[in-house]
Amino acid sequence: MxxxxxxxxxxxxxxxxxxxxxxxxxxxxxxxxxxxxxxxxxxxxxxxxxxxxxxxxxxxxxxxxxxxxxxxxxxxxxxxxxxxxxxxxxxxxxxxxxxxxxxxxxxxxxxxxxxxxxxxxxxxxxxxxxxxxxxxxxxxxxDRYGIIDNLDVLTAVLEGVHAAGADTEIRACDLTDSTMHAKVYSPQMSALAPKFLANYRSAFSNPDLETERRRVAGDLDRWRPIAAREGKGYALGAEPVVFAGFRFSNDETGHHAVRLTPELVVQICGNGLTIPMFAHTHRHVGERLDAGTVSWSQDTLRKKLAVITAETRDRVAEWLSPEFFAARVEELEQTAGAPVTQPDKTLDVLAKRLGFSESERTEILSHFIAGGQLTAAGVANAVTSYSQTIPDPDRANALDDLAYQAMTLA
Missing domain, CATH: 2.40.50 (OB fold (Dihydrolipoamide Acetyltransferase, E2P))
Structure with a gap:
């Protein structure tokens, strides 16, 4: 790269x-x-x-x-x-x-x-x-930075998912020179969210917005990946279904941490609404390294990865449980239906509160209009659909973490 x-x-x-x-x-x-x-x-x-x-x-x-x-x-x-x-x-x-x-x-x-x-x-x-x-x-x-590489983290997290006995699939991954992001969902853990998806149509039915999404993906055709998988195709906008899932990320060069965050995945377009208040962060700070020393012993590395595996197992067992999922969907439904009658002014306020740039505010408004959903849920879906068109994975994931707050403030 x-x-x-x-x-x-x-x-x-x-x-x-x-x-x-x-x-x-x-x-x-x-x-x-x-x-x-x-x-x-x-x-x-x-x-x-x-x-x-x-x-x-x-x-x-x-x-x-x-x-x-x-x-x-x-x-x-x-x-x-x-x-x-x-x-x-x-x-x-x-x-x-x-x-x-x-x-x-x-x-x-x-x-x-x-x-x-x-x-x-x-x-x-x-x-x-x-x-x-x-x-x-x-x-x-x-020189106290704790080195744990992306490939090791990917293996440790997947082992934790397996240990939790969860039926999951990785739906999408992002990678930079420093950071890995991976999005996981459970096709067996689904629920109806009629208020959250009332009148919503995929913003990517707009050809210009879909072109932007495909542009950042290169020639990888991932449009509506969940709906198409395993015969789950359906008429656009017909089923207000969300899935349980989570994300994990690892930063190799700055924050020296593995982050796990639960999310709800929208079937119609693949939007991922993270629930950051339940996020779990594992920091891996190392001992002071002498000049020329570049890694811990293999025994130390195995022990640290085992902790990540165990933490993943516990978080996945909690987040993909029927009780946790049902509670999050109910919370979502209670907030989603608030009307947004002046989207331009609403986005101005949210941009100031949440730190959206002017170009981000403009594009989120475009996705809001394309989604056709004049509610607080429409704001959240606009943020998470716009994030799919951003080349920088770190900023895209940061926006997804702001979508839930944007919905509650709209």
């Missing part, structure tokens, strides 16, 4: 090869500030001990191009205003970029400037695709 790249609306069969490809390109190294410098807007490592692992010996000295997230972490660790550092890159003032980063890393003979930084950092890298090309700096984080 390329710098700051996204892959959206993948199947599990699509996801696993990409995770394996990323895994093969990953290198993690702890390096002192004295062995890091900026050069032409890239990060150069020098004098760093090569990494020795099951793949052999990997030399890590050389140039790495930071992702946008890594630029933010560099700014944070060195106390440089992040907007300023990003503006230098955008305006191609790489001389000033280098001067700021190197000045704070290495200090200066002038006593008014800082002393050299004496810290060490964990750098998460992708090796160069070819010789004489730069690699990718995915993250510059604390």
């Amino acid at each position: 390329s710098l700051d790249s996204y892959a959206r609306h993948l199947s599990l069969q699509d996801l696993v090869p990409l995770l394996q490809e990323q895994q093969a390109a990953k290198v993690d190294v702890v390096a002192s500030a004295s062995s890091i410098r900026a050069h032409d807007g890239m990060v150069e490592l020098f004098g760093v001990t090569p990494v020795v692992d099951e793949r052999g010996v990997t030399a890590v000295d050389g140039l790495y191009r930071p992702t946008g997230a890594a630029d933010g972490q560099i700014a944070d660790k060195l106390g440089i205003p992040v907007r300023y550092l990003r503006r230098l890159r955008e305006r191609e003032r790489l001389d000033l970029y280098d001067g700021n980063v190197n000045g704070w890393l290495h200090g200066h003979t002038d006593t008014d400037l800082p002393e050299p930084d004496d810290r060490s950092f964990l750098l998460r890298l992708f090796t160069p695709p070819q010789q004489n090309q730069p690699g990718i700096l995915r993250a510059l984080v604390s």
Whole structure:
């Protein structure tokens, strides 16, 4: 995958090869500030001990191009205003970029400037695709960062689902250079939600909106994936059915956490309404790593993954129980029917309260109109259908987490 790249609306069969490809390109190294410098807007490592692992010996000295997230972490660790550092890159003032980063890393003979930084950092890298090309700096984080990779998390969560005895399917996955998102639902756990879906038609019956959704998915045809699966096709808008499900995500480069969140999945269009107040977060903070040390022992890793598996088993057993599902659908139905008579003004207020950008507010309004549902539920469905058209999976999932609140505020 390329710098700051996204892959959206993948199947599990699509996801696993990409995770394996990323895994093969990953290198993690702890390096002192004295062995890091900026050069032409890239990060150069020098004098760093090569990494020795099951793949052999990997030399890590050389140039790495930071992702946008890594630029933010560099700014944070060195106390440089992040907007300023990003503006230098955008305006191609790489001389000033280098001067700021190197000045704070290495200090200066002038006593008014800082002393050299004496810290060490964990750098998460992708090796160069070819010789004489730069690699990718995915993250510059604390040397206490707990490494648990996406492929390990995927395996641990799926083992937890199996241990819970749940009948589930992965309906869609998203992947970036740093983060994995996966959406799971139970085809056997369904209920009618007539108020939540009253008069709703899929926003993707609008060809322009469907084109946007397909554009972010590349050539993967995933339109209405649940309704079409296992003979569940039906006339558009005929059945107000929701399924029980949950999502899980793992961030390899920033928040060092696995997040599990229950959700309700709309059959007609695949909208996923997360219920963030029940979300469970597992943080994996590690011990301090010495220079050159890049991972925990396999025994330690197995124990940490076993905790994730056990937590997933317990959450899935709770969230996919008939009692939990019925309670969430009832809550949904109680809120859904509130009328929205002035959608433009309503979206203005919600944008300010929930942090929607102007372009997001405009697009959500388009999905609201296309959905034809002039209620609070229509606002939630507009947010979750619009999120499917966004290239950035992290922002798309953040919007889905705001949809329930948007419905209650509408």
